[in-house]
Amino acid sequence: MSLRRLFRSPEAVAGFVILGLLGAMALTAPLLFPGDPLAIAGQPLLRPFQDWALPLGTDRLGRDVLAGLFHGARTSLAVGLAAAAASILVGSVVGTVAGFAGGLVDEVLMRITDAFQTVPGFLLSLALVSVVGPSLSVVVAAIALSAWTGPARIARAEVLSIRERDYVASARVIGMHPIEIAFREVLPNALPPVLALSSVIVAAAILTEAALSFLGLGDPNRVTWGGMIAEGRAVLRSAPFLSVIPGIALVFSVLGVYLAGEGVVESTAAREGQA
Amino acid sequence: MSVILEARNIVRDYHVPGSFLKKAKTVHAVKGVSFSVEKGKTLAIVGESGCGKSTLGRILTLIDPATSGDLLIEGKKIDIAKGDLTPEMRRKVQIVFQNPYGSLNPRQKIGDILTEPLVINTKTPADERRDRAMTLLKKVGLEEKHYNRYPHMFSGGQRQRIAIARALMLNPKLLVLDEPVSALDLSVQAQVLNLLADLQDEFQLTYVFISHDLSVVRYIADEVMVMYFGEAVEYGSRDEVFADPKHSYTKTLFAATPRADVESIRARLAKKKAA
Ligand SMILES: Nc1ncnc2c1ncn2[C@@H]1O[C@H](COP(=O)(O)OP(=O)(O)OP(=O)(O)O)[C@@H](O)[C@H]1O
Numbered sequence: 001m002s003l004r005r006l007f008r009s010p011e012a013v014a015g016f017v018i019l020g021l022l023g024a025m026a027l028t029a030p031l032l033f034p035g036d037p038l039a040i041a042g043q044p045l046l047r048p049f050q051d052w053a054l055p056l057g058t059d060r061l062g063r064d065v066l067a068g069l070f071h072g073a074r075t076s077l078a079v080g081l082a083a084a085a086a087s088i089l090v091g092s093v094v095g096t097v098a099g100f101a102g103g104l105v106d107e108v109l110m111r112i113t114d115a116f117q118t119v120p121g122f123l124l125s126l127a128l129v130s131v132v133g134p135s136l137s138v139v140v141a142a143i144a145l146s147a148w149t150g151p152a153r154i155a156r157a158e159v160l161s162i163r164e165r166d167y168v169a170s171a172r173v174i175g176m177h178p179i180e181i182a183f184r185e186v187l188p189n190a191l192p193p194v195l196a197l198s199s200v201i202v203a204a205a206i207l208t209e210a211a212l213s214f215l216g217l218g219d220p221n222r223v224t225w226g227g228m229i230a231e232g233r234a235v236l237r238s239a240p241f242l243s244v245i246p247g248i249a250l251v252f253s254v255l256g257v258y259l260a261g262e263g264v265v266e267s268t269a270a271r272e273g274q275a
Numbered sequence: 276m277s278v279i280l281e282a283r284n285i286v287r288d289y290h291v292p293g294s295f296l297k298k299a300k301t302v303h304a305v306k307g308v309s310f311s312v313e314k315g316k317t318l319a320i321v322g323e324s325g326c327g328k329s330t331l332g333r334i335l336t337l338i339d340p341a342t343s344g345d346l347l348i349e350g351k352k353i354d355i356a357k358g359d360l361t362p363e364m365r366r367k368v369q370i371v372f373q374n375p376y377g378s379l380n381p382r383q384k385i386g387d388i389l390t391e392p393l394v395i396n397t398k399t400p401a402d403e404r405r406d407r408a409m410t411l412l413k414k415v416g417l418e419e420k421h422y423n424r425y426p427h428m429f430s431g432g433q434r435q436r437i438a439i440a441r442a443l444m445l446n447p448k449l450l451v452l453d454e455p456v457s458a459l460d461l462s463v464q465a466q467v468l469n470l471l472a473d474l475q476d477e478f479q480l481t482y483v484f485i486s487h488d489l490s491v492v493r494y495i496a497d498e499v500m501v502m503y504f505g506e507a508v509e510y511g512s513r514d515e516v517f518a519d520p521k522h523s524y525t526k527t528l529f530a531a532t533p534r535a536d537v538e539s540i541r542a543r544l545a546k547k548k549a550a
C-alpha cells in the first residue's frame with residue numbers, strides 16, 4: 001500500500017495521529033503510572049490543574065483521573081482489537097465454510113448468521129456477560145458474539161466467486177484436500193474485503209465495552225473509560241469533568257480508529273483502481 | 276499403440292436450482308460423448324461457445340464427476356464419485372486452463388505453485404522438488420530467477436508457461452489443454468503452441484486440446500472431434516474431418532473461418548472482381 005497516498009488525506013493523518021497517541025498511552029501506562037490505578041492517590045474530588053502531581057484531578061474516592069485515562073486506553077484498545085480479531089476469525093471461517101461447502105451446510109450456517117444478526121448486538125453481549133460474569137475475556141467474547149456476522153457474510157460472498165476460479169480447480173487436479181483448498185487457496189484471497197471491516201468493528205467494540213462498563217458489567221479489576229463515566233455520573237453537577245474527560249477520550253478513540261481505517265481502505269482502493 | 280484415455284458415453288447434466296421466480300431446470304451440457312486417444316497423439320475438441328467443451332475437459336481431468344458414462348485411463352475405469360482416486364491416478368492427468376490470469380493463485384510464489392503438486396502427491400524431499408521446478412521453469416522458457424516471484428509480475432504468455440510447467444511437475448501421461456492460447460496475442464500463441472509441440476515430443480505426452488480456432492486445430496491435432504450442443508457430431512482423423520466434413524454444423528463452421536492459404540485468397544479476390 002502506498003504510504004504517500006495514505007498520508008495525503010488529512011482525515012487519515014488525523015486518524016493515525018489519534019491512534020498513535022492512544023497506542024502510546026496504552027503502552028506507557030504501566031511505566032508512567034506504575035501503581036494500581038484503582039488505588040487512592042490523593043484527596044477526593046480534586047479538580048483538574050490544581051495539583052501538578054495529579055494534573056487531571058481525582059474522582060470521588062480520590063483516584064488519579066489521568067492514571068485512569070492511561071490505563072483505560074489499555075483496556076479499550078485491548079478489548080477493541082481482541083474483539084475485532086475474534087469476530088473476523090470466526091466470521092471468515094464460518095463464511096468460508098458456508099460458501100465453499102454450499103448446499104445444506106451453507107443453508108444452516110447462514111440461517112444461524114441471520115439469527116445472530118436479527119438480535120440486537122448489545123442485548124446479546126449484555127446477556128452473555130450477565131450470565132457468565134464480567135471479566136475481560138468474557139467481555140471480548142460477548143462483543144465478538146454479535147460482531148462476527150458481518151465478516152461471515154462478506155467472506156461468504158467473496159468465497160462464492162473465488163471458488164469458481166481456475167486456480168481452485170487446479171488445486172483439485174493436484175489432489176489437494178477440500179479443507180486445505182478452502183483455507184489455503186480460497187480464504188486468503190477472500191480476506192481483503194473482510195479486513196476492510198476491521199476498523200468499524202474495533203470502533204464498535206470500544207463503544208460496546210464502554211457501554212457494558214457503564215452499566216457495571218465491565219471487568220471490575222480494570223479501569224475502563226465506561227466505568228469512569230459511570231463513576232462520575234453521581235457527581236455530574238458538581239464535578240462534570242469526571243465524566244467529560246473519559247467521554248472525550250472515548251469519542252476521539254472511536255473517531256481515530258474510524259478515520260485511520262477509512263484512509264487505509266481508500267488508499268488500497270485507489271491503488272487497485274490504478275493497477 | 277496403447278490407448279491412454281477412453282471415454283464411453285459421457286453425460287453431464289447441470290441442475291440449476293430454481294428460485295422464487297424461476298423454475299429449476301436441467302442443462303444437458305454433455306450428451307453421451309465417446310472417444311479414445313492414443314499415446315503421444317493429440318485429440319482436438321472443437322465447437323462453439325457453450326457446447327460443453329470445458330465441461331468435458333473438467334470431467335477428463337477428474338475435477339467434476341460425469342453424470343453417467345465411463346472414463347478409462349490406461350484401461351482402468353475411474354469414478355471419482357466413488358472416491359477411489361489414488362494419487363497415482365491423479366498424477367496421470369493434468370490440465371492447463373484458458374485464462375492465465377485466473378489459473379494461478381495470486382498469493383502464492385511461482386516456486387510454491389510449482390512444487391505444491393509434489394508436496395501433495397509424493398514424498399520428494401524439498402531440494403529435489405526445487406530442482407525439478409527449476410528444470411521445468413527452464414524447459415518452458417522461463418528463468419530460475421522467476422522462482423521467487425508472484426504471478427502478477429508476469430505477462431499472460433509467461434503465466435501460461437508457468438501453468439504448463441505446473442501441469443508437468445507430476446510427469447503426467449495426459450494433458451487437457453482448455454483453450455490454452457485463445458487468451459494470448461497471436462505472436463505469443465505461436466510460441467506457446469510450439470512449446471507444447473516440443474514438450475509433447477520430449478515427454479511423449481498425450482493431449483486433449485480444446486479450441487474453437489480451426490487454424491490452431493489444423494496445426495496441432497491428429498484427431499478432431501467437433502461438438503455441437505453437447506453432442507459429438509464429427510469424429511475422425513484431422514485430414515478426414517478437414518477434407519470431408521459430414522455434419523452440416525461442421526460445414527458451416529469451416530465455411531465461417533476465413534482461410535489464409537494462397538489459393539483461397541486468390542479465390543476470394545476473383546470473386547470480388549467478378550462482382
Ligand atoms: N456450473 C454450471 N452450472 C450450470 N450450468 C453450467 C455450469 N457450467 C457450465 N454450464 C452450462 O453448460 C454448458 C456448457 O458449458 P461449457 O463451459 O462446457 O462450454 P464451453 O464449450 O467450454 O464454452 P466456451 O467455449 O465458452 O468456453 C453451457 O450451456 C453452460 O451454461
Ligand SMILES: [Mg+2]
Binds near residue numbers: 328329330453
Ligand atoms: Mg470453455
